[in-house]
Amino acid sequence: NAGVTQTPKFRILKIGQSMTLQCTQDMNHNYMYWYRQDPGMGLKLIYYSVGAGITDKGEVPNGYNVSRSTTEDFPLRLELAAPSQTSVYFCASSYRVLARSSYNEQFFGPGTRLTVL
Amino acid sequence: GENVEQHPSTLSVQEGDSAVIKCTYSDSASNYFPWYKQELGKRPQLIIDIRSNVGEKKDQRIAVTLNKTAKHFSLHITETQPEDSAVYFCAACSNDYKLSFGAGTTVTVRA
Numbered sequence: 388n389a390g391v392t393q394t395p396k397f398r399i400l401k402i403g404q405s406m407t408l409q410c411t412q413d414m415n416h417n418y419m420y421w422y423r424q425d426p427g428m429g430l431k432l433i434y435y436s437v438g439a440g441i442t443d444k445g446e447v448p449n450g451y452n453v454s455r456s457t458t459e460d461f462p463l464r465l466e467l468a469a470p471s472q473t474s475v476y477f478c479a480s481s482y483r484v485l486a487r488s489s490y491n492e493q494f495f496g497p498g499t500r501l502t503v504l
Numbered sequence: 505g506e507n508v509e510q511h512p513s514t515l516s517v518q519e520g521d522s523a524v525i526k527c528t529y530s531d532s533a534s535n536y537f538p539w540y541k542q543e544l545g546k547r548p549q550l551i552i553d554i555r556s557n558v559g560e561k562k563d564q565r566i567a568v569t570l571n572k573t574a575k576h577f578s579l580h581i582t583e584t585q586p587e588d589s590a591v592y593f594c595a596a597c598s599n600d601y602k603l604s605f606g607a608g609t610t611v612t613v614r615a
Contacts, residue, residue: 427513428607429510429607430548431605483601493550497546497547
C-alpha cells in the first residue's frame with residue numbers, strides 16, 4: 388500500500404492563478420480530509436468528505452473547493468490564489484463504520500508546500 | 505466549535521528526563537483525543553490516542569492521561585531520547601470525524 392499520496396510536493400503560484408492539489412489513498416478509506424498548516428500553528432480543517440459524492444466545509448473553507456467522485460481521490464482546488472493561501476497542505480484519510488463509538492487513526496499524506504507570490 | 509489549547513509551545517529537556525505537554529478543550533462532548541508527532545518537513549503521525557471512557561493509556565515510554573471533568577489531557581514522555589525531538593500536536597474530536605488541533609509543542613532533547 389502506498390497509503391496517502393499527494394502531488395505536487397512544491398508549487399509556486401502567482402496571485403490570481405488557479406491550481407488543483409491532488410490526493411489519493413489506496414486503503415479504501417471512506418473519510419478524507421484537507422488541512423492547512425501555517426508556520427507555528429496546528430492543522431486547520433479546510434474540507435472533508437465522508438464518502439464519494441459527499442463533501443462538507445471545515446473550519447477554513449473560503450477560497451477552496453473540493454470534489455469526491457471516487458473513494459480514492461479527493462482533489463482540492465484553489466481558484467484565485469492569494470498570498471494568505473501560502474501554507475503546507477496535508478490530505479488525510481481514515482476509516483470508520485457508522486457507529487458513534489468508532490474512531491480510527493487519520494493517516495496523513497506527505498504534504499504540498501504552496502507559495503503564492 | 506471545539507477549541508483546543510496546548511502548552512507549552514516549546515520544551516527543552518535533558519536526555520533521559522521526562523517531558524509533559526498539556527492540552528485543554530472546550531467541548532464537553534469531545535470523546536476522542538489523539539496525539540501526533542511531526543518531525544521536521546514530514547507528515548504528522550499518530551503516536552497514541554485515548555478515548556473518553558479511559559483515564560490513562562501507556563505505550564512503552566509514552567503515556568496519555570485524560571481528565572474529562574476538568575477537560576484537559578496530557579502527554580508524558582519518559583526517558584527522553586534525541587529521536588523524541590519533534591513537534592507534538594494534541595487534538596480533540598467533538599463529533600464522529602472532525603479533529604481540532606492544538607497549536608503544537610516543539611520538543612528539543614539535549615544530549
